[in-house]
Amino acid sequence: MITPDDHETPQLGSFGDVCRSEDSCVVARRDFNFAMTQARILFVDDSLPMRLRYEALLRKHGFAVETTGDASWALQLLTPPDHGFHLVISDLYMPEMDGRALVEGLRKLPHNKMLPVLVLTGSPDWEDVVPSLEAGASDYVLKERQEHDPQWQGEFLARVKNHAQTGLLAEQLDRMSRTDSLTDLFNRRHGTQRLDEEIFRSRRYGRGLAVCLMDIDHFKKVNDTHGHQAGDDVLIEVASRLAEMSRESDCVIRWGGEEFLVLFPETEMEEAAGIVERFRRELGGSPVCVNRQLFPLEITVSGGVAVLEPQDTAESLVARADSALYKAKESGRNKLLLAQFGEVLPIPV
Ligand code: GH3
Numbered sequence: 001m002i003t004p005d006d007h008e009t010p011q012l013g014s015f016g017d018v019c020r021s022e023d024s025c026v027v028a029r030r031d032f033n034f035a036m037t038q039a040r041i042l043f044v045d046d047s048l049p050m051r052l053r054y055e056a057l058l059r060k061h062g063f064a065v066e067t068t069g070d071a072s073w074a075l076q077l078l079t080p081p082d083h084g085f086h087l088v089i090s091d092l093y094m095p096e097m098d099g100r101a102l103v104e105g106l107r108k109l110p111h112n113k114m115l116p117v118l119v120l121t122g123s124p125d126w127e128d129v130v131p132s133l134e135a136g137a138s139d140y141v142l143k144e145r146q147e148h149d150p151q152w153q154g155e156f157l158a159r160v161k162n163h164a165q166t167g168l169l170a171e172q173l174d175r176m177s178r179t180d181s182l183t184d185l186f187n188r189r190h191g192t193q194r195l196d197e198e199i200f201r202s203r204r205y206g207r208g209l210a211v212c213l214m215d216i217d218h219f220k221k222v223n224d225t226h227g228h229q230a231g232d233d234v235l236i237e238v239a240s241r242l243a244e245m246s247r248e249s250d251c252v253i254r255w256g257g258e259e260f261l262v263l264f265p266e267t268e269m270e271e272a273a274g275i276v277e278r279f280r281r282e283l284g285g286s287p288v289c290v291n292r293q294l295f296p297l298e299i300t301v302s303g304g305v306a307v308l309e310p311q312d313t314a315e316s317l318v319a320r321a322d323s324a325l326y327k328a329k330e331s332g333r334n335k336l337l338l339a340q341f342g343e344v345l346p347i348p349v
């Protein structure tokens, strides 16, 4: 990990011994199988020797570990909602920001409310440990007093495993609460939140925000003619194509049954219209295979595009895109209309 003092020359030789006691470790290696492939730990300690020791121990037992000597840098790493760490292990005593302050800081971020944090302390002094637990640390561990103490290692690794497992489950739960299980796109709950965030960002930085509401035409007929499974196949395929065609900064949401809302941050009407028109052509241009890929089915979509205006709320912005979509349906489907200047207009040629 990437802090100034991590560029010191590592002295692995003096600490490499820490993991030799593998055989005596009381925790069965098999128990760590899940961790070996998935759990990511952020280890925070101002002492380079400690970082090297613990990193070696944790890596030896299959955890992916990143280390830093600077708690405020750790807080920065934990700030993006998708930081990807499942457990933080932090020393309590550090010269600038200490372990308790790190716990306090990270618990203020909503996405870190369930992130397990294990604090490491040299002394079992309640006056030191209790405030960090009160600040939201999940647990504490006394630092190893004797090097290679197998009992200490067994206990430490068992605690790490349990907390990492909780971190993995919390991540899974978070993902499930944000995604639609059929299409794997973001669901409406997350979409609504993202829309609020994008509106806030757009206003704060004075940048455009466009949205498009898209709906598959005559989708009910797919279900009625080919069965519900075929309908599901179409939804999955359309979702996957939309996700593939959109840019990383865009956000594709399953808004309702066969309705998709796409957010285009930092995008004005003209650009958004061009992108969505390409989506419409490509979706209509190659048939979707349903019923175990045996049956090609032509589909078309209609859409309405709107851009954020000064008086808009999230609801009014989506409502304008919806009214343009409604007109697109009314006027023949397989088309895109723009809600602009208080009117609904076709894409300019
Ligand atoms: P329009 O062109 O006006 O949009 O007509 P439509 O048939 O696409 O729209 P309508 O609202 O009449 O029908 C939508 C259908 O989508 C009805 C509903 O049963 C179906 N649907 C909604 N969610 C799902 C789903 O998850 N799977 C499947 N297979 N069908 C779904």
Ligand code: MG
Pocket: 215, 216, 217, 218, 219, 220, 258
């Ligand atoms: Mg429809």
Ligand code: MG
Pocket: 215, 257, 258, 259
């Ligand atoms: Mg519909």
